[in-house]
Amino acid sequence: MITAVDTSVLLDVLIDGSLFAAQSEFQLQEFREMGFLVVCEAVIAEIRPVFTNDQHLIDFLQDLQMEFIPSSINTILLARDRGYYCEYFKDLKLVDPALCGDE
Numbered sequence: 001m002i003t004a005v006d007t008s009v010l011l012d013v014l015i016d017g018s019l020f021a022a023q024s025e026f027q028l029q030e031f032r033e034m035g036f037l038v039v040c041e042a043v044i045a046e047i048r049p050v051f052t053n054d055q056h057l058i059d060f061l062q063d064l065q066m067e068f069i070p071s072s073i074n075t076i077l078l079a080r081d082r083g084y085y086c087e088y089f090k091d092l093k094l095v096d097p098a099l100c101g102d103e
Contacts, residue, residue, distance in 0.1 A: 001036070002035055003031040003034070003037050004038050004039070005028070005037050005038065005066065009024045009027065010024075010039075010043065011046075011050070012025075013025055014060075015050070037064065037066040038067050038068070038069045039067075039069075040069065
């Protein structure tokens with residue numbers, strides 16, 4: 001089984017005093033025993049500020065036996081075609097930078 005790990009779970013483990021640290025660590029261990037743990041681009045970007053350098057982040061992922069799997073263009077297009085983001089952001093007002101003028 002492959003389990004995609006969300007940023008919030010990793011932040012629970014990384015941030016001192018997290019309310020859910022023990023539970024998140026337990027869940028990571030449990031899912032790791034059932035298969036593979038993976039993260040995507042967004043998770044890497046969101047947890048990077050916690051580390052003093054890139055190598056520490058890489059070491060953290062290796063320590064947890066977690067693999068980074070980049071999204072393919074087909075995956076991104078599939079998400080778009082499923083309409084989730086269109087529905088989620090249906091009331092979002094878009095700003096055209098060309099109309100903002102120079103400041």
